[in-house]
Amino acid sequence: MSELVTGEAVALELRPAKLPSRALAVLLDLAVAFIAYLVVTTGVVIATASLDEAAQTALSIAMFVLVLVGGPIAVETLSHGRSLGKLACGLRVVRDDGGPIRFRHALVRGLIGVIEILMTLGVVAVIASLVSARGRRLGDVFAGTLVVRERVPLTRAGFVPPPPPWLAGRFSGLDLSAVPDGLWLAIRQYLTRMQQLDPQVAWSMGERLATDLAGRTGAPAPHGVPPAAYLAAVLQERQAREARRAFGNGAAVASPAPPPAPAGYGGGVAPGGGPYVAPASAGQSSVARDAVRQSAAPASQDASSDGPPATGFAPPA
Known part of the structure; x- marks a missing residue:
């Protein structure tokens, strides 16, 4: 990988x-x-x-x-x-x-x-x-x-953006046993640094990783879901399982059922023309909200270009 x-x-x-x-x-x-x-x-x-x-x-x-x-x-x-x-x-x-x-x-x-x-x-x-x-x-x-x-200061460079709320729990029944450790590491590195890459390069790399991950799990990304959002959601599910295995069922709270995407936002674009960002839940931290907003920013910049969209997390059509 x-x-x-x-x-x-x-x-x-x-x-x-x-x-x-x-x-x-x-x-x-x-x-x-x-x-x-x-x-x-x-x-x-x-x-x-x-x-x-x-x-x-x-x-x-x-x-x-x-x-x-x-x-x-x-x-x-x-x-x-x-x-x-x-x-x-x-x-x-x-x-x-x-x-x-x-x-x-x-x-x-x-x-x-x-x-x-x-x-x-x-x-x-x-x-x-x-x-x-x-x-x-x-x-x-x-x-x-x-x-x-372990005793190192936390930095934003190593922050993995969370998946959008409307994808939370979508992959709870996915079989992740066939995914190698090298692919997980590549996904983590991609998600932590995708905002530093050229939008088209980031999109292409996300598609390749999403295709490889779908081939290992047998479950491709849902129609209209950006590759970065799909990778973040599956990675979060894997981390939740690791936390439950390592620290017991009480250490990690199961992800809630995914709410339906709001009607009227086809292709992840709001009525005003800007990218749609799913509203933060009541318990979502400000850092998580900032990460979701930042991830959606490149999509607005490249919405008019002929190339592939950026890696913003927008809800599917």
């Missing part, structure tokens, strides 16, 4: 963690793990003093695997990428597309970490992080993850 994102839209809004902060987080995690390993091993040895030497050796190996390998995997899975060391350093492990990691990501990182961190004293991990453009070690490369900084 990298060919769908031009040089104006490839900047990743997530900030990869630097090697010193990652190393400090790993040292803190290892210190906690070794303390837990010593405590557990001492208790097991005392409890199994009557066993023979071979049985005690087998138990020691089992404790090593359970505490130093299984422990970090379980912690990262349950905390969604925040171990104790990463929590102290303000870091978090996320997928390449910015979503929370799952068990398989933590498992791959933990198993490869045994080789590149424990068995080589971190030499392989340091070399891999220095070579990688985003500071990823081998475990991150194979797991498709990235360690990012």
Whole structure:
């Protein structure tokens, strides 16, 4: 999917963690793990003093695997990428597309970490992080993850505009399991930077992304819905599902049923000739309202041109 994102839209809004902060987080995690390993091993040895030497050796190996390998995997899975060391350093492990990691990501990182961190004293991990453009070690490369900084100031550059209210909940039953992480990342990058692109380039890129997404989900954009609005609505649905999976059903409120588009606004153009912007709901923030207005602005500028319309979010005909 990298060919769908031009040089104006490839900047990743997530900030990869630097090697010193990652190393400090790993040292803190290892210190906690070794303390837990010593405590557990001492208790097991005392409890199994009557066993023979071979049985005690087998138990020691089992404790090593359970505490130093299984422990970090379980912690990262349950905390969604925040171990104790990463929590102290303000870091978090996320997928390449910015979503929370799952068990398989933590498992791959933990198993490869045994080789590149424990068995080589971190030499392989340091070399891999220095070579990688985003500071990823081998475990991150194979797991498709990235360690990012969480304690960063929010900026408008990384703001993903919400879909128009009349599309909210339209794709609640869509099957998103076949959409790869790379496509989600390309969609996020496009939506955060489409206002910085030439209108025709932004429209063409949105159409390509919408076609690719429709091919993966089997549900094309509704007739008359601009590609950017379709992409924003599907992305919001995916983020809502990720939030429910990560934090429970109470953390994300289900999107309401989409209200019908107002009558008399064919093609998203108001009676006065300007672009129609769906009214904000009572709970919509001022930032969201500004984003919807800004997204509709290019449509008015290019309404008279022969080229494709801009990426403004306007209701379908």
